[in-house]
Amino acid sequence: xxxxxxxxxxxxxxxxxxxxxxxxxxxxxxxxxxxxxxxxxxxxxxxxxxxxxxxxxxxxxxxxxxxxxxxxxxxxxxxxxxxxxxxxxxxxxxxxxxxxxxxxxxxxxxxxxxxxxxxxxxxxxxxxxxxxxxxxxxxxxxxxxxxxxxxxxxxxxxxxxxxxxxxxxxxxxxxxxxxxxxxxxxxxxxxxxxxxxxxxxxxxxxxxxxxxxxxxxxxxxxxxxxxxxxxxxxxxxxxxxxxxxxxxxxxxxxxxxxxxxxxxxxxxxxxxxxxxxxxxxxxxxxxxxxxxxxxxxxxxxxxx
Numbered sequence: 001x002x003x004x005x006x007x008x009x010x011x012x013x014x015x016x017x018x019x020x021x022x023x024x025x026x027x028x029x030x031x032x033x034x035x036x037x038x039x040x041x042x043x044x045x046x047x048x049x050x051x052x053x054x055x056x057x058x059x060x061x062x063x064x065x066x067x068x069x070x071x072x073x074x075x076x077x078x079x080x081x082x083x084x085x086x087x088x089x090x091x092x093x094x095x096x097x098x099x100x101x102x103x104x105x106x107x108x109x110x111x112x113x114x115x116x117x118x119x120x121x122x123x124x125x126x127x128x129x130x131x132x133x134x135x136x137x138x139x140x141x142x143x144x145x146x147x148x149x150x151x152x153x154x155x156x157x158x159x160x161x162x163x164x165x166x167x168x169x170x171x172x173x174x175x176x177x178x179x180x181x182x183x184x185x186x187x188x189x190x191x192x193x194x195x196x197x198x199x200x201x202x203x204x205x206x207x208x209x210x211x212x213x214x215x216x217x218x219x220x221x222x223x224x225x226x227x228x229x230x231x232x233x234x235x236x237x238x239x240x241x242x243x244x245x246x247x248x249x250x251x252x253x254x255x256x257x258x259x260x261x262x263x264x265x266x267x268x269x270x271x272x273x274x275x276x277x278x279x280x281x282x283x284x285x286x287x288x289x290x291x292x293x294x295x296x297x298x299x300x301x302x303x304x
Contacts (some may be wrong), residue, residue, distance in 0.1 A: 002076045005082060010085055011072050013062040014092045022060050025051040052100050053188055057194035058095045064216060065243050068223035069236055086216040094208050097194075097201035109232075192251045196276075207273060214280035219246060221287045253279050 027050050071081035116194060125132045136143035144158045199210040222242045252258060253276050262275050 002074050003080055004086060005074065006067065006071055006076050007088065010063055010067040011092070012164050013066050013087065015060050017062045018059040018096060021055040022052050025055060052103070053194045053198060054190040055194070056096045056192040056197050058092055058195070059096065060089060060212070061190075061219070061243055061247060063074065063092075064219045065223075065236075065239060068220055069179055069239065072252050082217075082220050083139075084132065086220055087211065090209060090212045090216055093197060093212055094201055094205060097197045097208070101202050122205050124301050182217070189247050190255065193247060210273070210277045214277045214284060215250060218280050220283040220286065221284050222246065223228060238267050248278075250280075261298060 019183070020284045034250065067089070070076075071078075071085065121134060121136050123134045125134075131148040133146040133148075134143055135145055146154060146156055148154050197208065197213060200211040223239060259272050259275055263272065
C-alpha cells in the first residue's frame, strides 16, 4: 500500500512542479513581451519552449527530493522506493523532454500579447542617472534619441549603433534592476541541466536513460542524509543543500571544458556521451559504499 502511495505522491509532485513552473515561465514571457521596446506583439513557440526548458530539470530534482523524503518517513522498502522513484521520475522527465522538443517544432501561429503601445514620439525612459528620450515612435528600430549620462549630460544619437556598426536595441521599459543572483544562478543551472535532458531525449530513450539514471541514483543515494538529524524539516533542508551541490556538479561535468579535459586525458577511449554517466556512476558507488560502511559501524556500536 505504501508503494502505491509513493507512486501517486511522486507522480503528483512532478506534475505540480512542472505545471506550476511552466505557467510562471509563460507568464514571464508575456510580461517581458509587453514591456519590451520596441513592443513585441507576438510570442513564438520557440520562445515558449526555451522558457519551459528549465522546468524539466526543476521537476526532476524536486520530485526526487520530496519522494525520497516521503519514502523514508513512511518506512517504504528502500529497494522498492529506489527502483520506483528513479524509474518513474526518469520516465516522466523523458516524456516532458519529448513534449517540449515537439512543442518547439510545432507549426502554429504565435500567441498575441494583446498589449497597447507604450507611447508616442517623446517617450522618456529613465533609471537612476540614465535617461533616454525617443524622438520617434517606440516601435521604430534604431530611431533617433537623446541620451543623458552622468559623464555626458545631454547628447543626440541619430542612429544608435555599437562598435560593430549594428543598431542597438532599446532596453526594456521600464528599466529593470539586475536579477537576484541566487535565483538567477538557480535558473541558469536548471536550464543548462535541462538542455542536456532535451538533447538526449531527442536521440532516444537509451541515451536519455544513460544521462538521467546515474544522476537519479546519486540523488537517491544522497537521500540517506534524511536520517542524519532528529528533525525531519532540518533533514529536508540538508538534503536540499546536497541536491543543489549535485546540480552544480551536473552542470560542471556537462561543460565543454570538462569534456575536453577528459577527452585529452583518456584519448578517444571514452566517448563524450559516456563521460557524464561514468562520473556519476563512480560517485554513486563511492557514496553508497561509504554510507553502508557507516551504517554497519553504527549498528555494531549500538549492539555493544
